Amino acid sequence: MSRRIRTGWWVVLWLVVVVAPAAAAGAADPLPSWRDGPARRAILRFVAAVTRPGSPDFVPRAERIATFDNDGTLMAEKPEYFQLYFIIERIRELAPQHPEWKEQPPFATVLADDGDDLTGLSRADLERLVLASSANLSEKEYVASIERFLDHARNPELGLPFPKTVYKPMLELLDFLRARGFRIFVCSAAGPEMIRGFSEKTYGVPRENVIGSDMQMRYELDGAMPVLMREPNFTPPTNDRGGKPINIDRVVGRSPILAFGNSDGDIEMLEFAAYSGRPHLALLLRHDDAEREFAYDEGAEQALALAPDRGWIVVSMRESFRRVFATPPPRQREAR
Amino acid sequence: MSRRIRTGWWVVLWLVVVVAPAAAAGAADPLPSWRDGPARRAILRFVAAVTRPGSPDFVPRAERIATFDNDGTLMAEKPEYFQLYFIIERIRELAPQHPEWKEQPPFATVLADDGDDLTGLSRADLERLVLASSANLSEKEYVASIERFLDHARNPELGLPFPKTVYKPMLELLDFLRARGFRIFVCSAAGPEMIRGFSEKTYGVPRENVIGSDMQMRYELDGAMPVLMREPNFTPPTNDRGGKPINIDRVVGRSPILAFGNSDGDIEMLEFAAYSGRPHLALLLRHDDAEREFAYDEGAEQALALAPDRGWIVVSMRESFRRVFATPPPRQREAR
Numbered sequence A, B: 001m002s003r004r005i006r007t008g009w010w011v012v013l014w015l016v017v018v019v020a021p022a023a024a025a026g027a028a029d030p031l032p033s034w035r036d037g038p039a040r041r042a043i044l045r046f047v048a049a050v051t052r053p054g055s056p057d058f059v060p061r062a063e064r065i066a067t068f069d070n071d072g073t074l075m076a077e078k079p080e081y082f083q084l085y086f087i088i089e090r091i092r093e094l095a096p097q098h099p100e101w102k103e104q105p106p107f108a109t110v111l112a113d114d115g116d117d118l119t120g121l122s123r124a125d126l127e128r129l130v131l132a133s134s135a136n137l138s139e140k141e142y143v144a145s146i147e148r149f150l151d152h153a154r155n156p157e158l159g160l161p162f163p164k165t166v167y168k169p170m171l172e173l174l175d176f177l178r179a180r181g182f183r184i185f186v187c188s189a190a191g192p193e194m195i196r197g198f199s200e201k202t203y204g205v206p207r208e209n210v211i212g213s214d215m216q217m218r219y220e221l222d223g224a225m226p227v228l229m230r231e232p233n234f235t236p237p238t239n240d241r242g243g244k245p246i247n248i249d250r251v252v253g254r255s256p257i258l259a260f261g262n263s264d265g266d267i268e269m270l271e272f273a274a275y276s277g278r279p280h281l282a283l284l285l286r287h288d289d290a291e292r293e294f295a296y297d298e299g300a301e302q303a304l305a306l307a308p309d310r311g312w313i314v315v316s317m318r319e320s321f322r323r324v325f326a327t328p329p330p331r332q333r334e335a336r
Helices: A003-027 A038-051 A082-097 A099-103 A107-111 A123-134 A139-152 A168-179 A192-196 A199-203 A243-252 A264-272 A301-310 A330-335 B003-027 B038-051 B082-097 B099-103 B107-111 B123-134 B139-152 B168-179 B192-196 B199-203 B243-252 B264-272 B301-310 B330-335
Strands: A065-068 A183-187 A215-222 A225-234 A258-261 A281-288 A313-316 B065-068 B183-187 B215-222 B225-234 B258-261 B281-288 B313-316
Touching: A038 A168, A038 A281, A038 A313, A065 A168, A065 A243, A082 A099, A082 A107, A082 A123, A082 A139, A082 A192, A099 A107, A107 A123, A139 A192, A139 A225, A168 A183, A168 A199, A168 A258, A183 A199, A183 A243, A192 A199, A215 B243, A225 B243, A225 B264, A243 A264, A243 B215, A243 B225, A258 A264, A264 A281, A264 A301, A264 B225, A281 A301, A301 A313, B038 B168, B038 B281, B038 B313, B065 B168, B065 B243, B082 B099, B082 B107, B082 B123, B082 B139, B082 B192, B099 B107, B107 B123, B139 B192, B139 B225, B168 B183, B168 B199, B168 B258, B183 B199, B183 B243, B192 B199, B243 B264, B258 B264, B264 B281, B264 B301, B281 B301, B301 B313
Parallel strands: A065 A183, A065 A258, A258 A281, A281 A313, B065 B183, B065 B258, B258 B281, B281 B313
Antiparallel strands: A215 A225, B215 B225
């Protein structure tokens, strides 16, 4: 091979390995499932401002924290939170060991033939169901029961396994932020174990970046092998409303500069985006897409009312999402 | 420039950029401050086994969690925990606002001229001092007071700023584990804010990888600006003994395969290294080096007694550490 040809190869290699990917990264649309509009523009403008060296709004990499609510923000939460289907399944699994439940509310309601409709249950009822299904067992057994559930359960309206009911535009946003040096935390009122069951595979978010409502635990030894027993009490504060900023501060030791929620439970987390004094962006996903997902403002009335005053960007699913799910739900495929 | 010379340059560049660092990484000693011996060999053997693809002991990257106690494991804890010097300083700072403290134990003891000797205080006294110095103020004020303290305070025996009292061999171990895909968590009975004040700069450990004993907090708004108020109570469980595995599981969602401690407070964390069922390594640092650091077994008697039975490696500081501190303490420099 002549020297001339060998030099030529080095140049080709240089172009392929160094130049081409850099050019492609600059040119490719990082948010292809987002429609052009105020939400997409606000996100692109904010990320450019905080990551451009020399920008007056530049934020050092270590402080680029983004927090996302889970249910209704990263994934569908209707007709019910996916955690509720887990609780129903667990109660039915455990029922043979509790014959008294057949007569006892709220267990009787869940065990009835039409037990999927739990709209009549009070908050206290729900807490009793959570504790009966998820406490007084070991953490290992609990995590295993979540894995079994996630392996087969589906959202009854969308017909998809729960980890497939996450929003494609939000997955793109997580990737985009990570590529710009952000660290992503998922911050949910649910137990963290439920979301850790799929957070790494689905979101690319390591388990330790999932913050939730923790059950109290007791440490025991079985011979030399540790056992963590789940006690029937929550560790305060539960990870909702004002509990979210508190737990974010405790776990992360920093506050987010980007926060994304969808309901009144996220109000304080969205407020918390202002805490660091850095440039920040708070976003509120609005469910207004009955055709492709669900349309409801219930549970988000306060947040929607506060948004203009607080400078939060309201993201209309109907207008901002070019597509909603990576895998179209069966009912939508049939409707075509 | 001739083609021949330009081709030559490419080859040089290739050697410098690609080949040389790889060769150096293979050849360089990753633990130069460790003396050859059972501890160093156990570490090298374990890390090789769990990271070599195809090894029967291979552990996937996501599960390579290492947890380290702080005081006495990563840094000197004598003559007293560095947190205690912070508490004393805070109590003296706050004393003008509390004239009644002059007559009131345990405050009177701290405010006396010889107030650095707190050996006579009970655990309840210490808790009162912690709460008086670190509660009923905002989290932002608290973090700022820690920064002020770390800026000037020194270990009174070693004569070094506290972040300089960390052990050089342990810093090398953290780097070595990270280079092999481990994620490091510091797990201390102290408040996490104290260690977060230097963890990134000194250990290369991000703030969110520091687990400690959390104070309860209250969320408030000052206009639209959130305030986190520290309440005079701990969030259970405090991060000591059986609280360590519980908090590691809550925060990380995984158990360590390598755990390193130095006292009875670390017993359950060392036991917890066995929890995942993966190959694991638990190490206990023994302070037996009066000349270069301190010699004491107090507070570690139970752990040292359990070590042989549990398979924990006892690491003698005197025998295993080639050098102890990156910056030799002034008293040792004088002694030369």
